[in-house]
Amino acid sequence: MNNKDLMLQHPLAKYLRQERMPHIWCEGCGNGILLNSFLEALDELQLDLDNIVVISGIGCIGRAAGYVNVDSFHTTHGRAIPFATGVKLANPQLKVVVISGDGDLFAIGGNHFIHAARRNVDIKVICANNFNYGMTGGQYGPTTPLEAWTTTTPYGNIEHPFNLVHLAAASGAVYAARWTTLQVRRLKASIKKALQKEGFSLIEVISPCPEIYDRYNKLGTAVEVMKWFKLVSEVHKAYDPAKAVITKNRIIIGEFVDIEKPSYGRLLREMTAQVKEDLEGENTK
Amino acid sequence: MTPQKLWRKPLDAEKIGLPKAEIHVITDLCKGCDFCIEFCPKKVLEKSNKLNKRGAYPPKVVDEDNCALCSFCTAICPEFAVFTIEKERREGSESGEKQ
Numbered sequence: 001m002n003n004k005d006l007m008l009q010h011p012l013a014k015y016l017r018q019e020r021m022p023h024i025w026c027e028g029c030g031n032g033i034l035l036n037s038f039l040e041a042l043d044e045l046q047l048d049l050d051n052i053v054v055i056s057g058i059g060c061i062g063r064a065a066g067y068v069n070v071d072s073f074h075t076t077h078g079r080a081i082p083f084a085t086g087v088k089l090a091n092p093q094l095k096v097v098v099i100s101g102d103g104d105l106f107a108i109g110g111n112h113f114i115h116a117a118r119r120n121v122d123i124k125v126i127c128a129n130n131f132n133y134g135m136t137g138g139q140y141g142p143t144t145p146l147e148a149w150t151t152t153t154p155y156g157n158i159e160h161p162f163n164l165v166h167l168a169a170a171s172g173a174v175y176a177a178r179w180t181t182l183q184v185r186r187l188k189a190s191i192k193k194a195l196q197k198e199g200f201s202l203i204e205v206i207s208p209c210p211e212i213y214d215r216y217n218k219l220g221t222a223v224e225v226m227k228w229f230k231l232v233s234e235v236h237k238a239y240d241p242a243k244a245v246i247t248k249n250r251i252i253i254g255e256f257v258d259i260e261k262p263s264y265g266r267l268l269r270e271m272t273a274q275v276k277e278d279l280e281g282e283n284t285k
Numbered sequence: 286m287t288p289q290k291l292w293r294k295p296l297d298a299e300k301i302g303l304p305k306a307e308i309h310v311i312t313d314l315c316k317g318c319d320f321c322i323e324f325c326p327k328k329v330l331e332k333s334n335k336l337n338k339r340g341a342y343p344p345k346v347v348d349e350d351n352c353a354l355c356s357f358c359t360a361i362c363p364e365f366a367v368f369t370i371e372k373e374r375r376e377g378s379e380s381g382e383k384q
């Protein structure tokens with residue numbers, strides 16, 4: 001069978017905009033694995049695709065919005081979360097997923113992240129954390145580890161990185177998990193869980209960036225980086241997110257937060273209905 | 286190698302056959318990251334020496350019969366370039382060995 005026909009037989013074919021394949025991501029980049037896990041989760045849940053919206057910001061991973069065969073939008077840098085908030089509040093039946101990068105979500109978009117989490121807006125944020133700005137050539141960002149080499153930290157990074165799951169937990173997220181691109185089964189399970197839960201969720205995906213970050217930091221080939229993930233990943237259940245370190249020798253992964261809390265949208269609708277009822281009552285008096 | 290002698294024939298071998306995999310590699314989508322080759326628990330894939338359109342060496346299937354249909358290759362492939370499908374089940378066999 002030729003390549004084109006085979007592509008259509010791939011179990012995830014209908015979830016991809018085939019005319020855009022192959023995607024732009026480098027050989028061994030984790031972004032493709034993240035997208036694969038997300039699409040497998042959609043497939044297993046058999047959700048109505050008309051009710052799924054994917055929103056990205058700018059960055060290599062931001063291209064995901066253009067590859068998924070559902071309604072999607074590629075926003076300006078840092079603005080995926082406010083855009084997603086608008087979509088969700090305007091049409092509450094939609095499942096709204098933000099797929100974006102560590103730089104997009106936590107540098108320029110950092111304030112949106114903490115406030116959407118605090119308000120418990122019912123959106124699912126999947127962050128490809130490759131520890132740098134891949135798309136623009138490897139500048140340091142808010143998740144770059146201390147001492148790491150990037151084009152803007154030529155003597156090593158002297159800033160302390162955010163711990164994303166801790167930040168999500170402290171800001172009010174109802175679900176926060178971290179996996180690497182090696183734990184594809186668990187990542188998929190997490191995405192499925194978040195999609196079925198009400199409230200703000202963060203799934204952090206530690207992801208290889210073989211062409212830029214990993215190469216500058218001499219981490220080896222993509223296979224070697226994946227083997228490193230395998231070697232140092234420690235799976236924990238309900239671990240204290242404050243202690244969920246990412247170092248050369250330890251990457252703490254698992255689900256850190258899984259709680260229930262009414263979402264912003266639900267409270268807003270309830271209040272609007274109540275106020276309307278009260279006003280109508282007054283008018284008929 | 287597991288000594289063959291340690292294997293006893295499963296009691297229901299007559300009734301239940303093993304699933305048989307068909308592995309497809311979409312060669313021209315592959316960028317040559319080797320994740321599928323490296324992380325297949327059954328070592329069913331190997332790097333081929335045939336350059337594809339993109340200038341990469343895609344994997345080739347060397348031991349399809351040994352595939353356990355875990356589909357880890359399908360899930361780990363960043364390019365959507367490999368997938369497995371389950372073929373009709375194999376006949377249960379007297380010896381319990383691979384056919």
Ligand SMILES: Cc1ncc(C[n+]2csc(CCOP(=O)(O)OP(=O)(O)O)c2C)c(N)n1
Pocket residue numbers: 058059060061062077100101102103104105128130132133134135136141
């Ligand atoms: C307003 C604005 N500022 C800066 C940029 C340049 N820029 C493009 S992508 C990017 C960072 C992307 O990093 P990340 O979100 O981690 O994505 P990655 O490329 O690593 O997947 C920056 C700073 C931009 N496009 N728009």
Ligand code: SF4
Pocket residue numbers: 024025026028029030031060061130134135208209210211212213
């Ligand atoms: S630069 Fe890094 S993040 Fe961007 S596509 Fe390449 S490997 Fe992926």
Ligand SMILES: [Mg+2]
Pocket residue numbers: 059101102103128129130131132133134
């Ligand atoms: Mg990044």
